Amino acid sequence: MMELLHTADWHLGKALYGRSLLEEQRWFVLEWFLPLVEREQPDAVLLAGDIFDRQVPPVEAVTLFDTFLNRLAQLQIPLVAVTGNHDSARRLSLGSALLRRQGVVLATKPEDVWSPYTIETKDGPLCCYTLPYCDPAAAREALGAENDDIHTMDEAFHALLARVQPAPDAANILVTHCFAAGGEVGASESPAFVGGSSQVGLDCFAPFAYTALGHLHGAQKAGSGRYAGSPLKYSFDEAGQKKGVVRITLENGNTTTEVIPIVPQHDVRVLRGEFDTLLAEAKNSPSEDFLFAQLTDMHPVYQPVDRLRPYYPNLLGISSEWLLSGGGQEDDSFRREMRQRRVSEDEIFAAFLQQVCGTEPTEQDTVLFHEVMKEEERV
Structure with a gap:
């Protein structure tokens, strides 16, 4: 029996309405997730992309990920990770060959999927195929000039995975970051394309015993695999979602999954x-x-x-x-005249006080307003 832990979409360095979530993320990584890994002792940890929230993350976010890598290495548990659309593949490729020899796989190029990372477990070999986020142009470059007809994500993934030959004597899994067809998208996701051109068909995942997906923040099934979802809620659109980490069990050709719930601080x-x-x-x-x-x-x-x-x-x-309905006004003529600059600044100020405070401006209010406006003009 092989056991894996699947997580994704950490978005280290993310802010919510301008409020940094680094302390919440530090709690998840160091105080919740690493103790879980130590207790479970999985054969590998799978991290399916969007490690960071932006391509140039804050120093504190990089330090947090570095601490995670060092502590995971002390536990001698392999990490199999791919870059997502929020990550900088070039920056994260630094030292990847050296890290791979130490049991830390950080796949950053589409062609990485053709070189599986094999983990020898007590129940046989586990072959991990890694396909980081890539657009059709990157796939065409990896595949060569004869594939100039690749224009969608689905075509790109099919062409890249067509060259994969799963090992018959091993458990084969895929770790990737993409928008699987039929997935439920939330407000905090950032699709790179519109319409169906961004979607990847679920048949791509059929050859694998399990596909560890990243990109969509809501935990959900997708073909032979599933999205772990983000470990924390990254928008108010996600308020109703239940967050967690997926435990995968591979035994006698069967795959079972269980979501371990996260209760945040x-x-x-x-x-x-x-x-x-x-x-x-x-x-x-x-x-x-x-x-x-x-x-x-x-x-x-x-x-x-x-x-x-x-x-x-x-x-x-x-x-x-009340404000969204127009502040109780019968029509939007005032707002239309305001946009067309037919309303004086005093009238706008009076309307603001009426809508927000429910009062009319006093003479003192108006004098102070004029002083502020003059100060702004000098600036």
């Missing part, structure tokens, strides 16, 4: 209701979760963020159905 939640109700709940149950408040009041609410934040220090955003 601070959840990502959306609150919805009238302001007075939300404020009462906040006073009764203060929280440091990352929150977004949707106000259903159909009238202006005075300084809602300032009044909620003492109880919700990580309140990151707020929306108002």
